[in-house]
Amino acid sequence: MSAAPETLAGCVAALRAGTVSAAELLERSRARIAALDPQVNAFLGRTGELADRAAAAADRLLAEDPASAPPLCGVPVALKDVLCLEGAETTAGSRILGGFRPPYTATAVQRLLDAGAVVVGKTNCDEFAMGSSNENSAYGPVRNPWDLGRVPGGSSGGSAAAVAARMVPLSLGTDTGGSIRQPAALCGVVGFKPTYGRVSRYGLIAFASSLDQVGPLALTVEDAALGYLLIAGHDPADGTSSRSAVEDPLTGLGEGVEGLRLGVPREYFGVGLDPGVRAAVERALEVLRGLGATLEEVSLPSTDAALSTYYIIAPAEASSNLARYDGIRFGLREDRGSLLQTYLSTRDAGFGPEVKRRIMLGTYALSSGYYDAYYRKAQKVRTLISEEFSHVFERVDAIVCPTSPVTAFPLGTHSDPLSMYLLDVLTVPVNLAGLPGVSVPCGMVGGLPAGLQVVAPRFMDARALRIAHAYEQATEWHTLQPGGVEAAAT
């Protein structure tokens, strides 16, 4: 069993070849979690019997006719705990949803289930996906498998760490301002945020509705592309999901970057960028040039304003999205006799400090008298940012830049929320413009992974993946395994 494959593609092939069973893969996944997760804390909940039954069903299908079994038949996967799975506790990393078992399944999750995947468990995350370090989880921080003293990034830190530590070959995360790409970069895995509207948000516990997007985290771009393909497509239950056809990213994945024009935005290489990360990314650009791409410096002048725009729009939407946690119908209730006191006590006890901070920021930004100065202005800047991207994409096929300005940092580094917000500077513009973006490992800086970000025009998800794949296949960064957690486990 030690020879069992680690990648998603490897698992799929082995299952079909009959060299490994779904039950064995589930067992191996559980063994890794049992051995490593006491240190990593990537998982909040395990699915137990549900997973056993799914694995058994998958093995029956594979035994009958492996060729016609669904694409992920028998592959263990993990879900960020903001994604609803019927009957499984879904907390969004918050105390206020402790014990909440939704009577429905998120569309993206259902599509994985339909593809035969075996859900091993729910992964830890920043409370309501608000954070860049996973330290905002009500259930303790996730630790980076490369260095247990450091954060995995956030908010999909558990999903990234679970893949990095080879607990599962595929996990789903969500990305509102970088929450898939940044932890992918900090954990040395591939993370893909699809075009907004590409993947249904039904059953995703909302942080900021106009920015949230579900996407895969995996060990390779190919794996991420397969995961993406399976969850993408129109969903009648999500009024913002696109009806346009999904381009199969696997078809042209190996076509390389020869002749492609890649834009390098000068604003993304400014102050605050770690010199080691800068060097790694610059080397990655040289690799792409070597593969036949043309590199061209471009400018996205509103990048500076993106962060403040994001930190008005996202909290504004969040302040409204989180109003439903009032102790009346589900989740935590701190009964205090009167309605008002019950509201106040429930929300005070249920929400952590970062969530409260963002609810207050958002409430303020939407308040009468401040709306024009904040929310309306932010929407205008958002439009401007989108237009700048469109303008740049008239000249180049995609944009390449760092994913995160820094590598994984020690827990407790950013006690000041503002300094934490600054870490999102290279990822939030992509969400504001609704673009697809992928982060792929591009080097090691002081023993910690760095990530290269590839951003494509809207609905050109396949192109972003193709460029990332070309780079990945030309390098070996994605094959490196975190030693920190293995050492701690033994």
Added chain:
Amino acid sequence: MTGTLRDASAAQGGSGESAVDHEAVIGLEVHAQLLTRSKMFCGCPATYVEAEPNDNTCPVCLGMPGTLPVINRRAVEYTVRTALALNCVIPDFTKFDRKNYFYPDLPKGYQISKYDLPLSVDGHLEFDLDGRRVRCGITRVHLEEDTGTLHHAGDVLQSATSSLVDYNRSGVPLMEIVGEPDLRSAAEAKEYLERLRQILMYIGVNDGNLEQGSFRCDANVSIRPRGTETLGVKVEIKNMNSFRAVQRAVEYEIARQIAVLDGGGSLHQETRGWVEARGATISQRSKEQAHDYRYFPEPDLAPLVLGAEFVEEVRRALPELPEARAARLIEQHGITEGEAVLLTATREQADSYERIVGRGVSAGVAARWLGNDVLRLANADHLPLWESGLGEDGLVALLGLVEAGTVNSTTAKALLEELYLAGGDPVAIVRDRGLGQVSDTDALGALVDAAITANPKAVADFQAGKETALQPVVGHVMKATRGRADARLVNRLLRERLSG
């Protein structure tokens, strides 16, 4: 003009006439539930009155985490239909907004509504009142979702020891129709509401039930010296659940405001509730306590672009509205205005009338019968003709007998009364019971002679010039034929003999 301020002042038992001649300015805001099968943003049934509490709910209308709204196309269509019926303009582009506030009947903590780009704007509703034409502007018609309902253990929330929430109503499509402050009296307000309700029911978008709250009205009332243009301090009145309540509440409020000003006091912007039992409005909330709803565009829904084609499609399918229909019936059928108004009161009534005429009954006869005897029975039995035992078939047969002179109207009315609920074939019954009209000149002649002999005093009075004296003599003949005599013929024979 009805509802003058002097009347209103008297209604309150106030201190009499106002020193200043005041004019009332009234604007009405109506919330009407749409008759769609499913709710606004989910597939749950939109009917809730007879359902067990919380039976018609799902994760979406319970506001569970991760759920998303999907727009009910039919609700949009009904709103556009209403907007067109109220002469509104339909903008090309519209979006939903969130109205944020906390309350247990509001599961998401916000209501999906519209704020700055409603589905329709700039309409109007015209109606006749006391021989005048009144025109009330419609600011906007737009679409939102209804809330759940609270059941308090106690009369009001404040004193309740516990409260239960029923989310069956949560997410039911709710249309908001905001009227301009163009109404000047309680009577105008009431008439506006009645006409609006009639139209909504005519076009099939609302059931018009004020008691159950599927048609609700709030009123904004202010006063100003007559002849001035600036608006006075606006007071919003809620909790009125009948037309009469609206009229009384508005009358009360006008008088109250005048009394306050006359007494040297000042008015302030507030929300007041109508308390039926006390016949008064009481203050609920002042402007200072008003919510900041923090409206912003609903990010879970894409903006709605209806398209001219969709709007035209809805316009083409719009039924003829009551006023136009009444005018056409007067013109085409030659019936009276009074009859036309009665017959077009509801679309079903007008349809029934036109079907009956379409089957050969003359318009005048159909209008008279439907507007009088049939209507009286329908109201008394709470059963319209087309659902009654007699049915339209029976009525057509009965009126056929009347028009052919087979039965006289006395017999026909008796039969109508007898068969309205029970049903039966009038033709067969008339034949079997021998109820046919006696119009045989010889047979009636003998009876007329007998009647003259039996009523010497009446005959003398008639001959002395008292026209009405003839009635008991006619009655005598009718009685002898058990009501079957042709009354016109009896009259003619009598006059021939008495003047001969």
